[in-house]
Amino acid sequence: MSFRSSVAGLICLPLLAGCSSQQSAFHPTGHDAEQINLLFWVMTLGGAAILALVIVLAAIAITGPERVRRRLAGEGLINWLGIGFPVVVLTALLIYGFVLLQAGAQAETGTTSLRIAVSGEQWWWRVTYRTADGREIDAANEIHLPVGQPVTLELTTADVIHSFWAPSIAGKLDMIPGRTNQMTVTATRPGITRGQCAEYCGGAHAFMAFHVVAQTPAAFEAWLEREAADAVPPQSESLQRGGELFLTSGCGGCHTVRGTPADGTIGPDLTHVGGRHSLAAATLPNSAEAFAAFIVNNQHIKPENRMPPYGIFSEDQLDDLAGYLEGLR
Amino acid sequence: MAKEKIVKVRQLTRWQRLGVASLFVFGAIVLAGGVFILSGIYNIGASREHWSLTNFIITILRDRSVAVASGGIEVPELDDPDLYQLGEQHFLGTCNTCHGTPGEPLNPLYSHMLPQPPDLTGAFEHYDAREVFWVVNHGLKYTGMPAWPAAHRPDEVWSLVSYLRRLNEIGPENAAIEDSAVEQAQNLNTCLRCHGAAGQPPVSDLVPRLDGLSEAYLRRALEEYRGGQRGSGIMAPIAFDMSEEEIASNAASYASLPPPAGRANGAGDIALGRQIARQGLPEQDVPACQSCHGVNPAAPRLDAQSERYMATQLKLWQHAGYRDASAEGRLMSVIGRRLTEAQGEAVSAYYAAQNAEAAP
Numbered sequence: 001m002s003f004r005s006s007v008a009g010l011i012c013l014p015l016l017a018g019c020s021s022q023q024s025a026f027h028p029t030g031h032d033a034e035q036i037n038l039l040f041w042v043m044t045l046g047g048a049a050i051l052a053l054v055i056v057l058a059a060i061a062i063t064g065p066e067r068v069r070r071r072l073a074g075e076g077l078i079n080w081l082g083i084g085f086p087v088v089v090l091t092a093l094l095i096y097g098f099v100l101l102q103a104g105a106q107a108e109t110g111t112t113s114l115r116i117a118v119s120g121e122q123w124w125w126r127v128t129y130r131t132a133d134g135r136e137i138d139a140a141n142e143i144h145l146p147v148g149q150p151v152t153l154e155l156t157t158a159d160v161i162h163s164f165w166a167p168s169i170a171g172k173l174d175m176i177p178g179r180t181n182q183m184t185v186t187a188t189r190p191g192i193t194r195g196q197c198a199e200y201c202g203g204a205h206a207f208m209a210f211h212v213v214a215q216t217p218a219a220f221e222a223w224l225e226r227e228a229a230d231a232v233p234p235q236s237e238s239l240q241r242g243g244e245l246f247l248t249s250g251c252g253g254c255h256t257v258r259g260t261p262a263d264g265t266i267g268p269d270l271t272h273v274g275g276r277h278s279l280a281a282a283t284l285p286n287s288a289e290a291f292a293a294f295i296v297n298n299q300h301i302k303p304e305n306r307m308p309p310y311g312i313f314s315e316d317q318l319d320d321l322a323g324y325l326e327g328l329r
Numbered sequence: 330m331a332k333e334k335i336v337k338v339r340q341l342t343r344w345q346r347l348g349v350a351s352l353f354v355f356g357a358i359v360l361a362g363g364v365f366i367l368s369g370i371y372n373i374g375a376s377r378e379h380w381s382l383t384n385f386i387i388t389i390l391r392d393r394s395v396a397v398a399s400g401g402i403e404v405p406e407l408d409d410p411d412l413y414q415l416g417e418q419h420f421l422g423t424c425n426t427c428h429g430t431p432g433e434p435l436n437p438l439y440s441h442m443l444p445q446p447p448d449l450t451g452a453f454e455h456y457d458a459r460e461v462f463w464v465v466n467h468g469l470k471y472t473g474m475p476a477w478p479a480a481h482r483p484d485e486v487w488s489l490v491s492y493l494r495r496l497n498e499i500g501p502e503n504a505a506i507e508d509s510a511v512e513q514a515q516n517l518n519t520c521l522r523c524h525g526a527a528g529q530p531p532v533s534d535l536v537p538r539l540d541g542l543s544e545a546y547l548r549r550a551l552e553e554y555r556g557g558q559r560g561s562g563i564m565a566p567i568a569f570d571m572s573e574e575e576i577a578s579n580a581a582s583y584a585s586l587p588p589p590a591g592r593a594n595g596a597g598d599i600a601l602g603r604q605i606a607r608q609g610l611p612e613q614d615v616p617a618c619q620s621c622h623g624v625n626p627a628a629p630r631l632d633a634q635s636e637r638y639m640a641t642q643l644k645l646w647q648h649a650g651y652r653d654a655s656a657e658g659r660l661m662s663v664i665g666r667r668l669t670e671a672q673g674e675a676v677s678a679y680y681a682a683q684n685a686e687a688a689p
Contacts, residue, residue, distance in 0.1 A: 247624070248621075248624045248625045249621065249625060250616060250620045250621035250625070250628075250660075251620075252620050253609060253616025253617050253620030253621070254614075254616045254620075264609070264611075264616055264617070264620065265611050266609070266611050266614050266615075266616060306614050308659065308660045308661075308663035308664060309656075309659050309660065309663075310656075310660060311656030311659060311660070312627065312656045312657055312660060
């Protein structure tokens with residue numbers, strides 16, 4: 001990627017993000033994000049009203065009639081509008097903000113039935129669902145939430161500092177080496193939104209994003225059941241060849257596909273990768289073509305990512321392998 | 330007075346006069362040199378020796394260049410049978426074309442080169458190990474001595490240096506006796522010279538054991554040596570001489586042999602090696618070796634491979650760019666870089682001991 005195109009990309013990114021409600025704090029679909037959105041508008045509109053008042057008073061002080069100007073210069077106005085008003089308004093806003101964001105409240109532990117461990121890794125998200133009955137279900141790069149139920153996110157990192165930010169759901173929280181930061185979120189509306197790493201974490205930081213899928217509790221339970229199950233063995237002959245390639249080409253050294261001998265833990269769990277909404281941490285759409293492109297060309301698509309370039313496959317082999325992966329739903 | 334002054338100003342100083350004079354002399358020399366070169370008087374033929382003055386200057390130039398350039402080279406332990414036995418085979422298979430078999434008369438074809446390729450029994454009398462290494466690695470301009478035909482393979486060059494040192498120590502008469510077995514091998518297949526006949530170990534632990542490796546891998550290796558994607562000054566000239574058919578038949582014949590038995594080894598960190606081979610090192614993003622090696626015929630089987638050979642190869646894999654000319658190389662070079670030297674040695678020790686015959 002040339003320097004110029006990287007710069008152009010950097011300039012376009014915030015513009016593009018502004019166009020979409022998919023990743024926007026102004027389109028909250030979670031409890032925390034709604035609070036933050038409300039706080040933002042109260043603060044902004046309140047500030048705007050005070051600014052308007054100040055401008056009006058200043059204008060009167062300059063051009064108003066003599067009688068009004070004399071009253072403005074009086075000590076009473078200084079006492080009421082200059083001291084009393086700010087003390088009352090700023091104190092009220094501060095307390096309102098504290099109460100709304102529950103500042104200083106201890107993170108509740110063990111109160112939610114579902115806990116999701118999210119580990120930031122250069123440059124993807126390892127996601128483990130921990131259910132109340134003690135099951136642990138590994139997945140990656142996508143977070144499913146049941147609407148209306150509080151879920152605790154346990155945020156950790158495997159390497160450097162990352163920051164977990166799903167602006168439609170909640171505020172951002174850093175992932176610090178050696179710490180587990182907890183955040184309880186509640187999705188309020190079903191839908192798919194996007195989040196990303198909000199702390200520069202090295203080369204492919206810009207390609208470290210994820211999707212948040214908020215579902216009705218029933219749909220979530222059904223999804224979790226499917227996610228917990230082993231991969232469905234490939235049915236067609238070409239998909240079987242793809243699965244064989246996966247196992248003999250070293251893929252299993254880094255990736256797990258439950259139900260097969262592939263049990264690597266270095267890269268994302270691929271047991272149900274075909275069912276996700278994106279590839280490579282929301283870098284590519286989820287399609288067989290995208291799988292094939294990433295296998296061969298991953299260092300070009302997502303520079304510096306830890307997967308070696310796999311140029312060893314013939315066209316047919318690549319089609320088989322990509323078809324197999326896309327079929328892991 | 331005033332008139333005198335003007336004259337003095339026009340007069341050149343002593344140094345200016347000298348400068349003008351040297352310009353004339355320099356111009357004359359350049360002119361004479363040009364006339365000499367263009368006239369064709371100089372005899373470029375190899376049939377006529379250099380003038381003794383030319384010889385004197387060339388010798389000093391050569392020795393000073395070698396001495397200065399070789400400073401700072403680190404010399405490994407040279408009294409090492411693995412090194413000198415491999416070096417000997419390479420010498421007798423390649424270098425002796427021009428330098429002749431030590432202690433024996435030189436083929437008249439090569440004795441009429443100028444300079445005449447020296448009998449290398451005496452190499453260590455004129456040069457030390459560093460200097461011999463530098464000459465073998467870089468060659469010598471205007472002499473016909475080629476540079477080592479692969480970059481980044483000092484490990485191979487040292488094998489030859491070790492052999493030349495030993496040749497100088499024990500003398501060509503003794504070396505010739507040791508070579509009698511080799512002379513027989515010379516008549517056989519080129520591969521056998523170093524890699525050993527069926528069931529026989531290679532001539533040195535620096536040489537890979539090929540018995541039972543997959544045909545696909547052996548073929549690819551020879552093709553990469555031939556095409557220069559895989560660097561080896563020893564294998565490149567050999568593979569270059571092979572036809573497609575020879576590559577295919579050599580690969581097939583080694584692939585058909587039963588795999589060798591490993592050798593138990595108490596020295597290496599076998600536990601760490603086993604972990605790397607079977608589970609990998611997830612914290613360093615190193616996948617298990619056996620996720621490819623042993624299950625994919627395109628990747629060499631590592632069981633019972635020579636420990637020293639494998640450790641040397643893993644050291645080469647630690648450098649980006651030494652081996653990434655092929656798709657397989659690009660894949661492995663990413664993983665090789667993530668292993669430390671000690672981890673490479675541990676995994677080499679582990680694989681060398683695989684399928685070991687029970688210790689007596």
